[in-house]
Amino acid sequence: MKTPSSAETLVPREKAQRRPVTGLSPDLLAQSARRLRILALLYAFVFFMSDPLQAILFSEERARFLASPIRWAPSTISIAAALLVAALTLNRRIAVETVLTLGLVFDVAASFGIAAAQFLDASHYAVERPWVGLSWVAVWMSSFTVIIPSPPRRALAAALASAASVPLMVGFVMAIDLTPLRISAFRFFFVFVLPYLLVVLIAPKIMSGVRHSALASDERMLNKPSLSRRYCPSMMKLW
Numbered sequence: 492m493k494t495p496s497s498a499e500t501l502v503p504r505e506k507a508q509r510r511p512v513t514g515l516s517p518d519l520l521a522q523s524a525r526r527l528r529i530l531a532l533l534y535a536f537v538f539f540m541s542d543p544l545q546a547i548l549f550s551e552e553r554a555r556f557l558a559s560p561i562r563w564a565p566s567t568i569s570i571a572a573a574l575l576v577a578a579l580t581l582n583r584r585i586a587v588e589t590v591l592t593l594g595l596v597f598d599v600a601a602s603f604g605i606a607a608a609q610f611l612d613a614s615h616y617a618v619e620r621p622w623v624g625l626s627w628v629a630v631w632m633s634s635f636t637v638i639i640p641s642p643p644r645r646a647l648a649a650a651l652a653s654a655a656s657v658p659l660m661v662g663f664v665m666a667i668d669l670t671p672l673r674i675s676a677f678r679f680f681f682v683f684v685l686p687y688l689l690v691v692l693i694a695p696k697i698m699s700g701v702r703h704s705a706l707a708s709d710e711r712m713l714n715k716p717s718l719s720r721r722y723c724p725s726m727m728k729l730w
Contacts, residue, residue, distance in 0.1 A: 569604030602653035
């Protein structure tokens with residue numbers, strides 16, 4: 492008869508098999524869910540401060556904001572989606588891993604919301620070229636990758652989908668002739684595609700460093716038996 496090892500007696504088999512797909516401890520996953528809630532609320536707040544608040548305070552801005560769905564729909568839908576994600580993070584009946592997966596969907600949807608608000612309104616093109624410099628989508632992508640731990644394939648898929656938001660939105664505006672501005676395909680690639688692909692390449696390096704630091708911190712706390720359990724809840728089963 493096979494004698495169970497010390498590791499098997501200390502860690503129940505069913506718990507050992509239910510290891511999070513992210514490779515992080517349950518405590519770190521719970522922290523990620525809380526950060527997702529804060530990030531979603533911050534996203535909604537920034538969107539509200541950019542356009543809807545001005546529409547509420549100033550009559551001229553209100554008339555311009557409500558003149559077309561192209562102007563009010565991106566902000567309204569983005570704020571509603573962010574508040575929905577924040578509410579889902581408070582639902583204890585939803586597993587943390589499921590919440591973080593929904594967070595990746597929100598990452599992509601939020602990127603398209605930013606791109607729609609920035610590029611879909613053709614009146615912006617008459618004043619200045621709105622694509623000068625990187626969009627806020629780049630900031631959102633890199634920040635989200637650091638905050639939400641995900642398996643590499645899922646994180647890469649979400650990052651690529653988010654990076655596609657800007658070129659797809661600008662290409663859509665030009666394809667349906669909302670603006671007379673045209674640029675060559677070569678320049679389109681270097682202005683709208685390449686910069687965001689570089690962000691996709693850089694973000695996993697940042698996330699790798701964050702995950703390494705988190706795992707190292709958890710291991711250091713495990714190697715200090717003098718610490719009370721409340722300082723290392725994710726490793727309580729090993730004591």
